[in-house]
Amino acid sequence: MSFFDTDAPHPEASALTAFAGNRLDRQAEYRKDDCVEKALAIEGTHLLAFTGNKLILKHDSQVLDPLFSAYELAELKPDFDRAVLLGYRETGEPRIAVPVETAADDLASQYKPTDARALYRDGLLDEELQGEAAQAFALLNWNAANRFCGRCGSETTSELGGYKRTCTSCDNQMFPRTDPVVIMLTIDEERDMCLLGRSHHFQEGMYSCLAGFVEPGETIEHAVRRETVEESGIVAGRVRYHASQPWPMPHSLMIGCYAQALSTEITIDPQEMSDVRWFSRQEVIEMLDAGPDIKPFGPAKGAIAYRLMRDWIDWPR
Amino acid sequence: MSFFDTDAPHPEASALTAFAGNRLDRQAEYRKDDCVEKALAIEGTHLLAFTGNKLILKHDSQVLDPLFSAYELAELKPDFDRAVLLGYRETGEPRIAVPVETAADDLASQYKPTDARALYRDGLLDEELQGEAAQAFALLNWNAANRFCGRCGSETTSELGGYKRTCTSCDNQMFPRTDPVVIMLTIDEERDMCLLGRSHHFQEGMYSCLAGFVEPGETIEHAVRRETVEESGIVAGRVRYHASQPWPMPHSLMIGCYAQALSTEITIDPQEMSDVRWFSRQEVIEMLDAGPDIKPFGPAKGAIAYRLMRDWIDWPR
Numbered sequence: 270m271s272f273f274d275t276d277a278p279h280p281e282a283s284a285l286t287a288f289a290g291n292r293l294d295r296q297a298e299y300r301k302d303d304c305v306e307k308a309l310a311i312e313g314t315h316l317l318a319f320t321g322n323k324l325i326l327k328h329d330s331q332v333l334d335p336l337f338s339a340y341e342l343a344e345l346k347p348d349f350d351r352a353v354l355l356g357y358r359e360t361g362e363p364r365i366a367v368p369v370e371t372a373a374d375d376l377a378s379q380y381k382p383t384d385a386r387a388l389y390r391d392g393l394l395d396e397e398l399q400g401e402a403a404q405a406f407a408l409l410n411w412n413a414a415n416r417f418c419g420r421c422g423s424e425t426t427s428e429l430g431g432y433k434r435t436c437t438s439c440d441n442q443m444f445p446r447t448d449p450v451v452i453m454l455t456i457d458e459e460r461d462m463c464l465l466g467r468s469h470h471f472q473e474g475m476y477s478c479l480a481g482f483v484e485p486g487e488t489i490e491h492a493v494r495r496e497t498v499e500e501s502g503i504v505a506g507r508v509r510y511h512a513s514q515p516w517p518m519p520h521s522l523m524i525g526c527y528a529q530a531l532s533t534e535i536t537i538d539p540q541e542m543s544d545v546r547w548f549s550r551q552e553v554i555e556m557l558d559a560g561p562d563i564k565p566f567g568p569a570k571g572a573i574a575y576r577l578m579r580d581w582i583d584w585p586r
Numbered sequence: 587m588s589f590f591d592t593d594a595p596h597p598e599a600s601a602l603t604a605f606a607g608n609r610l611d612r613q614a615e616y617r618k619d620d621c622v623e624k625a626l627a628i629e630g631t632h633l634l635a636f637t638g639n640k641l642i643l644k645h646d647s648q649v650l651d652p653l654f655s656a657y658e659l660a661e662l663k664p665d666f667d668r669a670v671l672l673g674y675r676e677t678g679e680p681r682i683a684v685p686v687e688t689a690a691d692d693l694a695s696q697y698k699p700t701d702a703r704a705l706y707r708d709g710l711l712d713e714e715l716q717g718e719a720a721q722a723f724a725l726l727n728w729n730a731a732n733r734f735c736g737r738c739g740s741e742t743t744s745e746l747g748g749y750k751r752t753c754t755s756c757d758n759q760m761f762p763r764t765d766p767v768v769i770m771l772t773i774d775e776e777r778d779m780c781l782l783g784r785s786h787h788f789q790e791g792m793y794s795c796l797a798g799f800v801e802p803g804e805t806i807e808h809a810v811r812r813e814t815v816e817e818s819g820i821v822a823g824r825v826r827y828h829a830s831q832p833w834p835m836p837h838s839l840m841i842g843c844y845a846q847a848l849s850t851e852i853t854i855d856p857q858e859m860s861d862v863r864w865f866s867r868q869e870v871i872e873m874l875d876a877g878p879d880i881k882p883f884g885p886a887k888g889a890i891a892y893r894l895m896r897d898w899i900d901w902p903r
Contacts, residue, residue, distance in 0.1 A: 271775055272901070273824035275592070280824060283805040291803050296814055298855055339686045357805075404803025414758075415736040422734035422741070441731075449766045449839050449891070458588055482703050484730070485762050485837055486672075486721025488600040489830040498613055507590035507597060510827035513730050513806040520802055522766050524841075531589045538615055584589070 278583040287389040287571025289514055291354030291400030293364055304326045305354045308363035317366040317405050318342055323382035324402050333393050346370035349509040353408045353431025366405035375400035385517045389571050406517035411445045448521045451492040452480035454577040455505055455528040463585055464503060468547035476563030478574040493528050501545040502536030505529060514573040523571040553578055595900045599829035604706040604888025606831055608717030610681055617746040623673045633660055634683040634722050637690045640699035641719050650710050659756045659820035663687035670748025672718055682818030683722035702834045706888050724836035728762045765838045768809040769797035771894040772822055772845040781820055783862035791881030795891040799856060810845050818862040819853030831890040842890040869894055
């Protein structure tokens with residue numbers, strides 16, 4: 270028995286979530302300022318193209334294809350000054366993401382601008398391309414939000430292929446931002462039930478795990494307990510990490526945990542939640558099998574919340 | 587047996603790390619723009635004072651005390667416009683952090699300006715105050731780095747007691763930043779050895795766990811494997827989360843994991859590391875007991891790297 274064997278139903282639950290299929294060699298320590306330029310010069314290079322906060326997919330007969338050749342992309346007015354180098358495929362092909370100047374509404378009908386949420390919900394790309402798109406969304410979002418220096422207000426310039434921005438005036442250096450979010454399935458072991466809730470913005474009938482941003486000065490475990498008690502009034506005790514997931518809206522890292530319920534009486538935070546309830550094991554099984562046509566229903570398959578719920582059901586007992 | 591019982595030597599390793607002792611009630615969902623003002627008006631309120639990136643401690647005979655009354659603080663020229671509300675103690679006393687205009691070099695001799703690293707390394711405060719200081723360091727650092735809007739370059743103003751900044755021109759809203767960092771003890775199970783390294787900036791003779799920032803589009807497990815192979819050439823397989831720690835330099839969340847070594851031959855990245863080596867169980871035991879006088883020596887007790895090493899030794903087998 271290895272130290273790395275646990276009683277979990279999968280060796281790495283993170284690998285089963287949406288956006289987790291990125292296998293690019295990032296060569297993170299060797300990014301240079303001219304890396305995008307050099308990658309563009311490599312023959313056969315394909316690009317991911319973005320308009321605003323949307324990835325552009327090409328309708329290619331039945332298939333949706335996100336990979337543009339430089340030649341194909343030209344008519345959409347790519348802005349290569351804002352391009353980012355994501356990394357390299359095993360074949361040596363570089364993967365570059367580039368914003369275009371053509372607005373989503375002005376795109377020809379063979380192009381389908383798609384936001385990150387639709388990409389995952391509708392399963393429009395294979396896992397590897399979905400993971401590459403996640404990296405691109407996060408980096409482009411960060412670059413767009415940091416065109417000016419937070420310390421002095423002057424313009425910043427992109428360096429290291431989109432992985433650094435430096436102020437043209439005060440030399441302040443900025444690096445990509447990733448926001449850790451805790452998402453937890455809180456379990457009442459004695460009653461064999463779990464806690465699920467609805468935010469105001471959820472689709473009608475949908476219930477999912479509670480979640481919230483990790484705050485400055487917190488451990489993951491602190492954040493899980495704080496968010497749980499804030500949103501539901503339930504006091505949580507022990508916390509067990511289960512899986513993580515990139516979530517590029519705009520650039521989060523979801524940290525999925527199980528939390529031990531130490532109380533049962535729910536007091537919802539009406540500002541954030543429209544409902545929070547206890548669900549039995551049987552109810553969760555039915556929710557995960559049901560689509561949105563039967564209410565209540567659960568999160569989509571690639572969501573880390575789905576993973577937490579499904580794996581609680583499937584955990585060997 | 588509970589689902590939350592594991593074979594780990596502690597129920598919550600995170601709780602044993604430095605900066606993890608913050609127990610303030612943050613009332614995160616109910617922060618209002620006037621919350622600092624209202625908290626300052628509460629009788630008996632004490633403040634944490636900062637000059638530049640340093641917490642000011644008062645020499646009070648033998649004790650170092652970070653808590654100022656508003657009266658005591660007046661002579662250091664506090665800037666209440668930049669004050670942040672951390673939360674409330676169980677007694678109801680609010681905890682506020684406030685930058686002062688007096689520079690560290692101009693402070694009278696009864697004041698000791700102290701950076702976050704010294705605070706933890708020298709164990710200058712009890713765990714709870716240390717945790718409150720961590721939250722304050724992270725928030726003040728973030729506010730100072732975002733005085734101007736990254737989207738348009740205009741000035742931003744502080745809202746919600748220091749937990750939000752809004753652009754005065756384009757209404758862009760910004761929230762505190764926390765940078766997830768993976769730190770891992772990579773284990774060769776067959777040889778019962780672990781992988782430790784030295785960065786160029788480490789004290790002479792010190793070895794610790796490898797670490798690095800989680801990148802956009804990565805899971806925690808991806809980041810662990812990528813950083814391990816980049817810095818040491820060692821291929822890692824399975825990953826097991828162990829503990830997390832707030833690390834306010836300037837605002838990180840350390841995510842401590844064990845990683846399974848699938849190879850043995852080390853190729854260091856000379857740009858980042860001055861040495862990486864395998865250590866036997868016995869060598870690690872000796873390192874953790876030795877101080878910096880005997881080389882090689884390990885990380886300080888509150889460090890999450892210490893926790894990963896110590897708990898590997900203490901893990902029931």
